[in-house]
Amino acid sequence: MPDPMMPEAIDSAEQLRRFEKRIAAGEKIEPKDWMPERYRQQLVRMISQHAHSEVVGMLPEGNWITRAPMLRRKMGLLAKVQDEAGHGMYLYCAAETLGVDRREMIEALLQGKAKYSHIFNYPTLAWADIGVIGWFVDGAAIVNQTMLAKCSYGPYSRANLRICKEENFHKRQGYEIVSTLSSGTPKQREMVQDAVNRWWWPSLMMFGPPDASSPNSAELLRWKIKLHSNDELRQHFVDITVPQAAAVNLALPDPNLRFDEASGHWKFGEIDWSEFYEVIKGNGPCNRERMKARRDADTEGAWVRAAARAYAEKHTDTTTGAGA
Ligand code: FAQ
Numbered sequence: 382m383p384d385p386m387m388p389e390a391i392d393s394a395e396q397l398r399r400f401e402k403r404i405a406a407g408e409k410i411e412p413k414d415w416m417p418e419r420y421r422q423q424l425v426r427m428i429s430q431h432a433h434s435e436v437v438g439m440l441p442e443g444n445w446i447t448r449a450p451m452l453r454r455k456m457g458l459l460a461k462v463q464d465e466a467g468h469g470m471y472l473y474c475a476a477e478t479l480g481v482d483r484r485e486m487i488e489a490l491l492q493g494k495a496k497y498s499h500i501f502n503y504p505t506l507a508w509a510d511i512g513v514i515g516w517f518v519d520g521a522a523i524v525n526q527t528m529l530a531k532c533s534y535g536p537y538s539r540a541n542l543r544i545c546k547e548e549n550f551h552k553r554q555g556y557e558i559v560s561t562l563s564s565g566t567p568k569q570r571e572m573v574q575d576a577v578n579r580w581w582w583p584s585l586m587m588f589g590p591p592d593a594s595s596p597n598s599a600e601l602l603r604w605k606i607k608l609h610s611n612d613e614l615r616q617h618f619v620d621i622t623v624p625q626a627a628a629v630n631l632a633l634p635d636p637n638l639r640f641d642e643a644s645g646h647w648k649f650g651e652i653d654w655s656e657f658y659e660v661i662k663g664n665g666p667c668n669r670e671r672m673k674a675r676r677d678a679d680t681e682g683a684w685v686r687a688a689a690r691a692y693a694e695k696h697t698d699t700t701t702g703a704g705a
Pocket of ligand 1: 426427428430431432434435438439465496497498499500514518519522525586587588589590594595596597598601611661
């Protein structure tokens with residue numbers, strides 16, 4: 382198996398020209414099609430990070446399953462967290478079409494070599510956080526993934542299409558929790574406003590660093606893996622979220638937020654990028670806890686994987702090699 386991080390093939394100029402022509406024509410690239418090694422590496426990096434984010438992303442919300450305020454909320458949250466596991470599976474499958482093994486990707490995460498979204502290194506301190514995560518974090522993910530559902534690589538685009546359909550439910554579920562709390566008792570209002578204050582800025586960072594400091598964007602845009610830049614998506618998220626906050630009478634914690642008539646966009650204040658870089662370096666409030674939870678799950682789940690393998694071997698038709 383070639384190391385996806387090491388370019389081994391020298392792409393011929395003619396192959397590259399034909400590939401870029403297909404991209405320009407809006408064609409989807411499929412797993413068996415020729416692609417530049419660098420295109421494959423970029424996709425492996427992005428898709429595996431995305432898959433890890435979905436799986437690590439189960440932890441902050443999973444923290445509230447046993448403490449949901451009523452059965453209906455518990456069922457909804459349980460289903461949401463389970464959906465995120467499913468998204469991880471679609472994405473690991475999509476990455477595997479690029480010749481990388483799932484176990485290798487998981488090992489890279491467990492050894493701290495692979496990234497996952499920085500947002501999942503913040504704690505969920507109150508029930509209101511569950512509502513705000515659905516609204517902001519799933520909301521931001523939808524903005525990003527709606528674009529990725531149109532990306533040039535077929536399996537990744539199809540995985541994102543399906544993920545977005547489910548994330549839309551998550552966002553609505555979160556916003557409904559927020560709306561209920563914001564029209565509730567003064568204590569409930571205070572709890573939800575506090576969650577909004579804590580999650581707003583980290584959610585804006587989910588789209589990645591500013592365009593001028595985004596080393597991967599130029600290449601990703603050229604190959605239509607990304608169709609919009611980090612800043613364009615961030616701006617779109619702000620534009621759709623400001624009226625949603627007003628509709629539930631919540632304030633966004635940014636004194637510089639103002640509507641700019643000339644551009645038709647909501648202008649927002651400076652993002653503290655030093656906080657973002659600290660979190661992705663491993664120094665966020667919960668990085669160590671999240672990694673420990675994943676490593677423990679891997680160790681404790683070893684017997685399940687062994688049993689599943691033994692079962693599959695037992696039920697494999699020895700004449701055809703196919704599973705029963
Ligand atoms: N966190 O050059 P760029 C979800 C890294 S899914 C950590 O701009 P790029 C669903 C970046 O990797 C959320 N690292 O990078 C859910 C790069 O480092 P590298 C995840 C980040 O690729 C909801 C470096 O900074 N979604 O939430 C982050 O052009 C609720 C320079 O950045 C995806 O992964 C970050 N936020 O743009 C689940 C979508 N941002 O790799 C559970 C796919 C940047 O060179 C509960 N990924 N970095 O060492 C993407 O769209 C892109 O990769 C970006 C980054 C936009 C994340």
